[in-house]
Amino acid sequence: MTTTEGTATTDDTGASRQAGASEGLLVPPGHGRVVRTPAQHVTFKVTGSHSRTASTFEVIVPPGFDVGAHVHTRSEELFYVLEGELDVLAFEPRVRTPDHWQEWESGSGSRVVRATPGTIIVVPPGCPHAFANPTETPAKMFFQASPPPDHERYFEELLEILGKGGPPDHEAIEELRRRYDIEQLTPLKHR
Numbered sequence: 001m002t003t004t005e006g007t008a009t010t011d012d013t014g015a016s017r018q019a020g021a022s023e024g025l026l027v028p029p030g031h032g033r034v035v036r037t038p039a040q041h042v043t044f045k046v047t048g049s050h051s052r053t054a055s056t057f058e059v060i061v062p063p064g065f066d067v068g069a070h071v072h073t074r075s076e077e078l079f080y081v082l083e084g085e086l087d088v089l090a091f092e093p094r095v096r097t098p099d100h101w102q103e104w105e106s107g108s109g110s111r112v113v114r115a116t117p118g119t120i121i122v123v124p125p126g127c128p129h130a131f132a133n134p135t136e137t138p139a140k141m142f143f144q145a146s147p148p149p150d151h152e153r154y155f156e157e158l159l160e161i162l163g164k165g166g167p168p169d170h171e172a173i174e175e176l177r178r179r180y181d182i183e184q185l186t187p188l189k190h191r
Contacts (some may be wrong), residue, residue, distance in 0.1 A: 102132070
């Protein structure tokens with residue numbers, strides 16, 4: 001439900017939009033729609049209903065989570081590590097082996113890196129990429145996907161699949177990813 005506070009309106013996520021087309025969106029700390037499972041915790045900060053450019057999320061990556069290497073033909077993504085550490089990949093490997101993307105190497109010698117707070121990763125369309133939390137501490141990242149709203153819908157449906165408990169349903173995840181322009185190169189894993 002949208003409420004009016006002076007000249008600003010506030011939606012049910014706590015985001016407020018100023019009255020008039022020339023004013024922006026304000027999402028206070030701790031606000032946004034949260035989608036959570038044992039495998040991931042995603043807070044929607046800016047959606048396609050607020051931006052024509054990108055969807056923006058805050059993602060908590062639990063220990064042991066591995067999104068698996070994948071590639072998009074249309075989407076561009078940006079990751080910014082806020083807390084903790086993540087292993088990240090953002091290059092075309094010499095060989096796309098079906099598992100262990102952490103061992104991949106590019107033709108120019110690039111390898112997977114351990115991203116710490118302040119690290120930014122930009123992934124253009126067509127670039128294989130992945131992230132995993134190999135530590136025992138949750139990591140937090142800022143994540144943008146362009147264009148919206150495909151990643152919003154993807155997250156909602158992925159977290160619904162992962163929220164069923166037990167090992168991930170890889171067939172359901174594969175079908176979901178095909179619908180949202182995601183070619184999965186190595187499997188998604190979580191504890």
